[in-house]
Amino acid sequence: MGRSGKIDAMYELAREQYAAIGVDTDDALRRIGDVAISLHCWQGDDVGGFEGDLQSLGNGLAVTGNHPGRARTPDELRQDLQTAYALIPGNHRLNLHAMYGEFDTPVDRDAIDVQHFQGWIQWAVDQGVPLDFNPSFFSHPNAADGFTLAHSDPGIRQFWIDHGIACRKIAAAMGAAQGSPCVDNFWVPDGFKDTPADRKTPRERLAASLDEIFSGSLPPTHTIDAVECKLFGIGSESCVVGSHEFYLGYAISGNQMLCLDAGHFHPTEVISDKISSVLMYVPELLLHVSRGVRWDSDHVVTFTDELQAIMQEIVRGGFLDRVHIGLDFFDASINRVAAWTIGTRNALKALLAALLEPTEQLQQLEREGDFTARLALMEEQKMMPLGAVWDHYCQVSDVPAGRQWLDVVRQYEQDVLKLRSDASVPA
């Protein structure tokens, strides 16, 4: 029997095994097929962007490593992304930062416009990859002292307000072109390295700036605003203006989507536990699925307990239609296409594992107070043949099952990535 036949046979056995505990694997596969994960463009070039002025990465973001093949142009980034999408089952999205526009001449952030994103919009339509968007409030001379929308200088604040307004218009144009809302996520780095004397006024300034940005009404069928909180960053260890409490309150009062990044809390604090609480008060949630190692280090997502818990919470709570799943990591020490592929495949594997749980049975046991059986069945679940269902999903999705995807990435590295050098950037 060939490999493909073996995958079919293993799936049939797995289907029986799951059916015996009341789980319909075909239904789980239908449901996962409807989930689009938003891949983050910034893994492909180490959060550099295409503004052409070689600003160093700042405002608490840091990428380490020098693996060959960083994308240097929008075309290279698109080619790399297409290589990754071809290795990931399902249809997914692209999360684009404003600094990744296509600029013939220098255009400052407050003056960017939809014309600078036409190449991306066309590519998204051609590829069937809907876009999400983010204003870029970092790596810019007007953010050099760590403050943007909460800056004490009204001129600097206005510059960033104009950037935020421009980005909402671009996101709405993307949503109109693709026929589905473009999630526009606001992460604002502002914060203090050392103990502030005044935490209140910067927060009032941030809220006022955001109010101005969000005052223009845009069709929710075109764009949905999200706001991303953070506990600390490099250089903002003592106080981040846009903290969790700040944005939870802001999103509830302004009806924005809240964004929870898995790396943005104390290392012992998990976002899986926050999902069901937050969704009682905000209509929708954006997740930045990331992996902090001791701090917000943005490691590639692996199949951790927390990743599994995040997906379990989404499925167990019936939240699949209210949670947007985005990725957020950047590792330049390994092949960047592999980083996307590993992280996205892991997110999907964890989601599939959650969809293959006997959720109703576990919740019934809990209602009855039978915590012994609940624990027993949760632990038995870990030995169920998830891998056989995953391989089948990859096979019917026409992407490599198992480790074969790595051969494709290695070949791409030889044929494409190793030929790139920073000394000869294509025009």
Ligand SMILES: C[C@H](O)[C@H](O)[C@@H](O)C(=O)CO
């Ligand atoms: C580049 C992204 O906007 C950034 O990672 C942001 O989402 C974040 O998480 C900052 O720590």
Ligand SMILES: [Mn+2]
């Ligand atoms: Mn994030």
